[in-house]
Amino acid sequence: MAKKCFYLFLLLVLYNLSTQPTNSLSQNKISPIDLNALREIKNQLTDIPSITSTQHFLSSWNFTSPDPCSSFLGVTCSSSGKVVVLALGTGLTDSPGLAGTLSPSIAKLTELNQLILFSGIVTGSIPAQIGSLKNLRVIALTNNRLNGAIPATIFNLANLHTLDLSHNQLSGPIPATISGLTQLKVLVLGSNRLSGLLPGAFPDQLLHLDLSSNGISGMLPRQLPSALHYLSVAQNHLWGPLNGLELLSDLVYLDLSMNQLSGSIPTSLFRPTLNSMLLQRNNLSGGVPQASPTTYGSGSIVDLSHNFLTGNLTTALIGVETLFLNNNLLTGTVPKEYINTGSIKTLYLQHNYFTGFPDGTLTDSISICLSYNCMVPPIGLAACPASTGEQLSRPSYQCSAFRKGNSSSD
Numbered sequence: 243m244a245k246k247c248f249y250l251f252l253l254l255v256l257y258n259l260s261t262q263p264t265n266s267l268s269q270n271k272i273s274p275i276d277l278n279a280l281r282e283i284k285n286q287l288t289d290i291p292s293i294t295s296t297q298h299f300l301s302s303w304n305f306t307s308p309d310p311c312s313s314f315l316g317v318t319c320s321s322s323g324k325v326v327v328l329a330l331g332t333g334l335t336d337s338p339g340l341a342g343t344l345s346p347s348i349a350k351l352t353e354l355n356q357l358i359l360f361s362g363i364v365t366g367s368i369p370a371q372i373g374s375l376k377n378l379r380v381i382a383l384t385n386n387r388l389n390g391a392i393p394a395t396i397f398n399l400a401n402l403h404t405l406d407l408s409h410n411q412l413s414g415p416i417p418a419t420i421s422g423l424t425q426l427k428v429l430v431l432g433s434n435r436l437s438g439l440l441p442g443a444f445p446d447q448l449l450h451l452d453l454s455s456n457g458i459s460g461m462l463p464r465q466l467p468s469a470l471h472y473l474s475v476a477q478n479h480l481w482g483p484l485n486g487l488e489l490l491s492d493l494v495y496l497d498l499s500m501n502q503l504s505g506s507i508p509t510s511l512f513r514p515t516l517n518s519m520l521l522q523r524n525n526l527s528g529g530v531p532q533a534s535p536t537t538y539g540s541g542s543i544v545d546l547s548h549n550f551l552t553g554n555l556t557t558a559l560i561g562v563e564t565l566f567l568n569n570n571l572l573t574g575t576v577p578k579e580y581i582n583t584g585s586i587k588t589l590y591l592q593h594n595y596f597t598g599f600p601d602g603t604l605t606d607s608i609s610i611c612l613s614y615n616c617m618v619p620p621i622g623l624a625a626c627p628a629s630t631g632e633q634l635s636r637p638s639y640q641c642s643a644f645r646k647g648n649s650s651s652d
């Protein structure tokens with residue numbers, strides 16, 4: 243849900259920018275330099291043949307046309323006939339997109355401020371020459387097969403607002419110069435093959451940072467941009483404590499799942515404005531802090547599963563709609579508010595050391611899994627995923643070692 247909202251937000255950003263300096267109604271004579279560059283760009287690309295798609299992109303680029311600025315799909319010119327927006331591909335969902343490579347001649351479009359490549363199978367590297375395009379505000383080259391390193395020159399583009407290179411095969415590290423991009427608001431480099439250390443600093447005004455599904459290692463920086471709304475570095479090789487998150491008061495989406503992060507979860511993250519907190523499959527320890535019950539919004543999700551959390555479950559997460567706490571070391575009785583407040587839809591508590599679950603009326607619309615704890619789950623409370631196994635309770639010898647005061651009073 244939150245993810246969807248952010249893609250909408252991204253699109254809005256793109257849309258706003260694309261409506262800025264355009265002027266395709268008046269017939270602008272295209273600059274001969276730009277026309278020639280478009281010819282060279284076309285020479286290295288082809289439309290992927292498709293039975294279902296009704297519109298081919300490159301076939302609209304007919305160089306005998308008297309007015310390329312208005313007849314070429316994906317080309318928008320300024321009033322002086324310079325190309326300001328180049329969007330390669332129709333972007334239609336039934337279109338398979340383009341194949342081929344990106345021509346370095348893109349850099350001859352000297353007034354370009356948006357460069358977009360829609361989903362396809364374009365290969366090869368991102369031409370380093372585009373780093374000379376000082377007006378570039380948006381670079382969005384997603385869901386293709388671009389490879390090689392991200393050209394260092396891109397990180398010198400002082401006006402860059404959005405850089406989205408997600409879902410390609412880009413490799414190499416993210417350079418430290420990223421922190422110098424003082425206009426950058428949206429950075430999406432997820433689902434590539436990036437490696438090296440996570441940069442120690444990101445631009446202050448960054449709102450959206452997605453580096454998920456790469457091979458990035460190192461620790462979270464002590465300070466992350468305080469404006470962040472969306473942060474995902476899921477599925478990488480990060481380790482060390484959950485640094486830098488305390489001051490992110492505008493954060494609504496946090497995904498650091500599937501790393502090797504350790505230490506405890508900062509208390510400040512247990513707040514309803516953080517609508518999605520995904521920290522599963524790390525090495526986190528400590529407990530769920532004491533906090534008064536709050537109202538989480540609809541669509542809220544907290545996933546702390548597959549960690550090493552200890553202690554009793556507090557009331558801090560009451561109101562969360564989808565809550566995964568399974569595969570931890572949690573003990574005690576589950577507070578009754580978790581099932582009484584009516585907002586819960588999924589509650590996974592399996593593979594812990596819980597000793598009690600409150601009585602109460604449960605509607606069929608709630609999925610609760612309680613298997614493999616230090617109790618026999620009440621009848622019907624075993625809406626468990628297949629991976630949970632068949633055993634309803636933990637062997638008792640495992641449970642006795644976890645009883646309070648095992649060593650003295652027992």
Ligand SMILES: *[C@@H]1O[C@H](CO)[C@@H](O)[C@H](O)[C@H]1NC(C)=O
Pocket residue numbers: 304305306307308
């Ligand atoms: C290109 O446009 C010219 C007229 O401007 C037309 O005669 C020609 O058939 C077009 N070519 C293609 C491939 O559509």
Ligand SMILES: *[C@@H]1O[C@H](CO)[C@@H](O)[C@H](O)[C@H]1NC(C)=O
Pocket residue numbers: 481482502503504524525
């Ligand atoms: C994470 O925990 C696993 C299992 O206990 C351990 O093998 C690994 O070394 C830990 N990694 C870090 C970075 O703490």
Ligand SMILES: *[C@@H]1O[C@H](CO)[C@@H](O)[C@H](O)[C@H]1NC(C)=O
Pocket residue numbers: 554573574575597598646
């Ligand atoms: C944890 O819960 C158990 C049983 O619900 C209770 O006996 C114990 O006092 C609790 N421990 C703490 C530290 O609250």
Ligand SMILES: *[C@@H]1O[C@H](CO)[C@@H](O)[C@H](O)[C@H]1NC(C)=O
Pocket residue numbers: 642643648649652
């Ligand atoms: C807990 O008590 C049991 C016997 O009741 C003993 O076998 C076990 O070693 C104790 N565990 C710890 C961690 O002290």
